[in-house]
Amino acid sequence: MSRFRVGCDKEGYYLEDSFSGQHPLRVNFSHPEFLTRLRGAGKKSELVARAVKAGAGVRVLDCTAGLARDAFVLASLGCEVTLVERSKVVSTLLLDGLKRARQRPELCSAANRIKLTNADSLAVMSQASLEYDVIYIDPMFPEKPGAAAVRGPMQHLQRFLGTDEDALALLSVALQAGCARVVLKRPPHGDWRSPIQPTHVFKNKNSRYEVFTG
């Protein structure tokens, strides 16, 4: 029997990890905790919004969709977000979560500003004409021994996908894609170093956003 299983019930698609006691993983933008975050989300209060310079009509290419929480926050602040996710399973969960969000009055306008592509961002960014204001990258970095582990749904995702060993390649390709702003999210501590010095850094105790401007 394989460890991970994708299923579907009346609440939509889920990913189950038979080695863990955690609830199955779903993309649910109407989870009360996430709704609270969205209600409080502002251009000042959300570090990701400050790093991206979120605002109405800002076109964001999110190269590492994952559970699309950052993307949803950005879309709720008016950004037009293109999500790229290479995992077929994660894309299935996301598509399902976005479909359900479009049916909820309080979520539909943000959900309608998000499009999803199941592809590798390295290939997407190599296309000749990239028409985005911002490229956003949030890879799964290896955990630093002794550092606080990621929790909840993100921990579930990490067990399923492992770490993104090509994070550096994503950053270099993004920096050459001719976009005015590239934002890299990474853990606040650790040995990982960006190959070039960021223009600005926004950080708090949980995250660090490195901003590269052209």
Ligand SMILES: C[S@@+](CC[C@H](N)C(=O)[O-])C[C@H]1O[C@@H](n2cnc3c(N)ncnc32)[C@H](O)[C@@H]1O
């Ligand atoms: C840490 S998660 C992103 C979390 C996301 N920012 C959120 O708010 O939920 C990283 C995701 O990026 C995806 N990913 C990593 N490298 C990618 C690539 N080259 N192309 C497309 N997706 C990629 C992984 O499959 C994973 O789902």
